[in-house]
Amino acid sequence: MLYTIAVILIVLWLVGVVSAYTLGGFIHILLVIAVISILLRVIQNRRI
Numbered sequence: 001m002l003y004t005i006a007v008i009l010i011v012l013w014l015v016g017v018v019s020a021y022t023l024g025g026f027i028h029i030l031l032v033i034a035v036i037s038i039l040l041r042v043i044q045n046r047r048i
Contacts (some may be wrong), residue, residue, distance in 0.1 A: 002041055006034040
């Protein structure tokens with residue numbers, strides 16, 4: 001489920017970059033949050 005959210009956020013980020021609307025900054029923040037959450041998930045799986 002986490003990966004699905006990350007993919008959706010990446011697609012929204014790409015749409016924001018292409019369309020250059022003012023919501024681009026918000027989408028960038030969501031993308032950063034998604035990447036951080038994926039990295040945390042990967043790090044936690046390596047510890048187990």
